[in-house]
Amino acid sequence: MFMAIWTKIVGSAVGALLGALLRVAGGHFWNKRQSPTAEGMPDKELAFLRRIFGLSPKVFAHIFVDRSRRSPNFSSRRDTPIDMVVIHCTNMDSWDSAIVRLCNPVSEVSSHYVIAQDGRIFGLVDEAKRAWHARVAEWQGQSHINDRSLEIELDYPGHRAGLQPYPEAQIFALIALLRDIRVRHDIPAQNVLGHEDVAPGRKVDPGENFPWQRLIEAGVAARG
Numbered sequence: 001m002f003m004a005i006w007t008k009i010v011g012s013a014v015g016a017l018l019g020a021l022l023r024v025a026g027g028h029f030w031n032k033r034q035s036p037t038a039e040g041m042p043d044k045e046l047a048f049l050r051r052i053f054g055l056s057p058k059v060f061a062h063i064f065v066d067r068s069r070r071s072p073n074f075s076s077r078r079d080t081p082i083d084m085v086v087i088h089c090t091n092m093d094s095w096d097s098a099i100v101r102l103c104n105p106v107s108e109v110s111s112h113y114v115i116a117q118d119g120r121i122f123g124l125v126d127e128a129k130r131a132w133h134a135r136v137a138e139w140q141g142q143s144h145i146n147d148r149s150l151e152i153e154l155d156y157p158g159h160r161a162g163l164q165p166y167p168e169a170q171i172f173a174l175i176a177l178l179r180d181i182r183v184r185h186d187i188p189a190q191n192v193l194g195h196e197d198v199a200p201g202r203k204v205d206p207g208e209n210f211p212w213q214r215l216i217e218a219g220v221a222a223r224g
């Protein structure tokens with residue numbers, strides 16, 4: 001009798017663990033088959049995978065892009081290849097309010113990606129489309145930056161929150177995303193820029209606290 005109860009308890013625990021593993025692994029491979037970046041894996045399962053396999057956001061960030069929030073603010077690109085990445089910060093209180101604004105047709109602004117402070121990456125606009133951001137920007141005599149760039153917004157409140165350092169998890173995720181983008185589009189490291197570089201005097205983001213040196217050490221930027 002006692003043994004039977006034990007067998008039942010152990011059996012159902014093992015069953016639950018196996019079931020969860022299969023579901024997570026199945027979803028992971030299914031998503032991978034669908035596109036190079038798995039889409040919208042729920043936080044709970046992601047946290048579970050990280051715990052079980054001891055993987056850091058550094059490993060996972062480039063795999064998971066949440067595409068559950070989409071922006072209507074985009075148009076077709078001109079016939080120019082994507083050869084630039086422009087990094088911004090939101091200067092807003094939360095990633096959620098930033099995404100609401102970037103997905104609101106009235107705002108007429110958008111970004112291909114938003115990276116939350118905890119390292120979650122949201123994909124709002126397909127890379128093949130032109131997001132609306134650096135509108136009157138210019139770089140080395142070239143205008144129409146939007147036609148050749150991918151835009152990344154970092155969830156960061158800037159001076160509103162006393163200019164805190166950018167969180168580790170967010171920078172890990174940014175580096176992973178930049179590696180992924182640069183491989184796919186063959187973007188030179190010196191073309192990974194800040195909004196302040198393409199709109200000097202008008203824009204100051206991602207700002208004085210942005211760790212360019214980390215990106216340079218990781219080989220994903222070459223800004224002086």
Ligand SMILES: [Zn+2]
Pocket residue numbers: 087088089195203205
């Ligand atoms: Zn900006």
